[in-house]
Amino acid sequence: MMSVYGVLLLLFLVEITYEGSGASVTTSSTTAYTLGSELLYPYGSEVDKLSPPDDDGGPPLQTLTLNVPFFGEMYSSFYMNNNGFLSLKVNITDYRPPSQTVNYPFLAPFWSDVDNSQEGSIYYRQTNDSDLLVWATSQLKTYFRLYKFNATWIFVATWEKVMFHGAKTNQRNTFQVVLISDGKLTFALFNYMALLWPGYLSDPFALASLNNGTSNYTLPGSLTNSMTNLVTGSNVNVTGRWAFNIDSITIYFTETFIGKCNEIVTHHFTKINILMANTSHLHLYTFH
Incomplete structure (x- = not known):
């Protein structure tokens, strides 16, 4: 398997194999990719736009190529911030993550004082690449036991080897948010x-959270030194990956939390009542 940072320039027609839990899709392409890994979706300068180097800034308003449902509302645009989050309604530039529910919806894989003005790169793109859509669809059907879902739109944002503001060490973080939708269902x-x-000089620690504007779901370890354990945890049994169904006001997710997290809890969530393993543990997480 090629290193996540390796670059494979595809100048001729070659086969690419996307690998991941529940999916191994071999496709043909003439596109140049910076290949991801089994965990990270493909990213890099050959396919992505690059967010400007700015301590608390980000790229312009993202006008979506598909109207996408988030938390019970349809969106045609959202904001992306270098500090590790997407804001769905308003442009937020605060580097300090909120410690409680706020009145604006956001998706935050790692909200902290990220500073790419010195080191690191932040990539982003929307895509309807057919091969990637097949790969994403296969993964989601495995995670969420979906029968009738075919992705038509993907947004990928990747923070590669980023530092916190004023960092004096060589510590770097690499993480990614992937949004996948068919215009009716949306997954993160x-x-x-x-x-x-784990955060900006512990003031405060970083936040990983999904907030619908009235309430939120926070990932284990958020706002603590245990934030770094998300790398070894998962809720879909793929180390380092956390998956959520986010089109409605209710959030759904599946499988068992694994890894060194403050909360080790088994949850099995699904959009509809279908048969699943360990149905005695079938639960529904509703924002409240």
């Missing part, structure tokens, strides 16, 4: 390749 993947620092 938080992928953690490397978390070597």
Whole structure:
């Protein structure tokens, strides 16, 4: 398997194999990729846009190529911030993550004082690449026991080897958020390749959370030194990956939390009442 940072320039028609839990899709392409890993979706300068080097800034408003449902509402745009989060309604530039529910919806794989003005790169793109859509669809059907779902839109944002503001060490974090939708169902993947620092000088620690504007779900270890354990944990049995169904006001996720987290709890969530393993543990997490 090629290193996550390796670059494979595809100048001729070659086969690419996307690998991941529940999916191994071999495709043909003439596109140049910086290959991801089994965890990270493909990213890099050959396919992505690059967020400007700015301590608390980010790229322009992202106008979506598909109207996408998030938390019970349809969206045609959202904001992306270098500090490790997506804001769905308003442009937030605060480097300090909220410690409680706020009145604006956001998706935060790692909200902290990220500073890419010195080191690190932040990539992003929307795509309807057919091979990637097949790969994503296969994964989600495995995670959420979906029968009728075919992804038509993907957004990928990757923070590669980023530091916190004023860092004096060589510690770097690499993480990713992937949004996948068919215009009716929407899913978010938080992928953690490397978390070597847990926040900005512990003031405060970083936040990993999904907030619908009235309430939120926070990942285990958030706002504590245990934030870095998300790399070894998962709720879909793929180390470093956390997956959520986020199109409705209710959030759903599946499988067993694994790894060194403050909360080790088994949850089995599904959009509809279908047969699943360990149905005695079938639960529904509703924002409240």
